[in-house]
Amino acid sequence: MDTFLENSLFRNIYCNLASASENCAARGYGDALLPDGLQWLAFTLTGVAIIGLVVNAILMGVLGFIWFERRVFARFQNRVGPNRWGPFGLLTPVADAIKTMFKEDVAPEDSDRFLYNLAPVLMVVPLLVVFAVIPFGIGTFVADLNVGILFILAVTTMSGLAIVMAAWASGNRLSIFSGLRAVALLISYEIPMALSILGVLMISGSLALGRIVESQNVPFILVQPMGFLVFFLASLAEMNRTPFDLTEAESELAAGYLNDYSSMKFGLFFLAEFMAALAGAAVITTLFLSGWRGWEPVPSQVWFFLKMGGVLFVIIWIRFTWPRLRIDQMLAFAWKGLFELTLVNLTLAAILIAVWPQPTTTQLWMMAAINWPVFFASIWIIGKVMGVRPHQIDRTAMGALYPVATDEPAPASEASEQ
């Protein structure tokens, strides 16, 4: 049976266009619009229609997410947030997009023009393509690749390349520092991210996202808490969100690699930043929150988007709760914290699968029961190993150059001299 005909929307369009297709006739479709022998045209047209729909939905989703983030941010700070354009300020991102599009485009003199213009496009494309393999609901997907998760990992790495390209092409000192940080962080977090999925793959026995969702009789966040935590934190770092947004640390690098971008090129980077959050939330939902699965009267697509919204809210929550880390802290966290946790997770998952190969639902619950105590124990141990060393301010040496404000009253001798 053809996989693409399992997609209900695809089937409805394709089977009304193409004639003499046995699979369509078997499903009770009658006369077709196009003459015989044009199945390829019907396939292409249907594909373009569906993909256009999905891409539009993603772009609208990004606008919605920008609005959502700004409103939630405002609530965290006890403000009202954007409320002028449209009901509840819903049209504010649209106004922003139009404004960005019609701004003057200024490129620095000594920039590398080709790379400078290519980088924003290369930043957006991979994040859009991620959505091609994600199952949004029962029979709602664009392409059900049998190597789905590998494809996502491979493609999202490209956006790191785009950051470096933008940073280097700008010919700006601050941008290049930002680009170097981006490389160090992206490659460091790539490894725990890739390794944390292995537990999921062992249980589901497939790389296809559709199969992974179907095998989640228990959501994998319960069966694989370590994998979830590592994947969530690593994808936060990969999408350059606070507290891991060192590449555009405003207080140090102005805007990092965005420094010399303006107009729509800046707009595309801005779009990509929010699209990365959407893509990350979609992947986390699919891998760990049992994707589109839910209880019956509510459609599967609604379940998927509800879960995705929940993940997005947590991402926003984290953004406005934690301050930014330093680069040494971040790299140490990736290599000493998350990597260790993935090794523990991998070993434990391998042992558990050796005991229960191809686990049933009951066995999955038992795995969860074993995983959670180990999860807390290993976090405690790793916390001890990494250690918390509060930064000590040397008041005697530094105080002479830069007086540090204290609650103590000033020494009497200084006051008397003046």
Add this chain to the structure above:
Amino acid sequence: MLEDYFRQYGLLFLFAVIAVTVPVGMLALSYAASFVRIRPTRQTPVKRTAYEGGMPPFSPKPSRFNFRYYYYALLFVVFDVETVFLYPWAVRYGLLSKQFGIFALAAVMLFLAVVTLAYAYAWRKKALEWT
């Protein structure tokens, strides 16, 4: 079956084409707006300098940066290859352990032990430290 396999990649290719068209179209629309005088183009030499905190940049592209980045690049290569080895194993592991029992586990534990040893060595040699 094979046809179905390639159809999925055909759809993916179509998706990639459209995904390239969207940002390029946005850039083109923005560029076209400068012809109908919606988007201004009034460039001055000062505007066209790189923004480095407001001071005029005093040299072209910086060519020196912290050598620490190389350590992480090397470590990345080592451990990413490990990932490549582990992925095919993880997908088939359920079937393998059904067939071969404890042997499938032991083989990979040996591999992971070697990797962990390398990791411990890197840590001991302070390759994971920033300063």
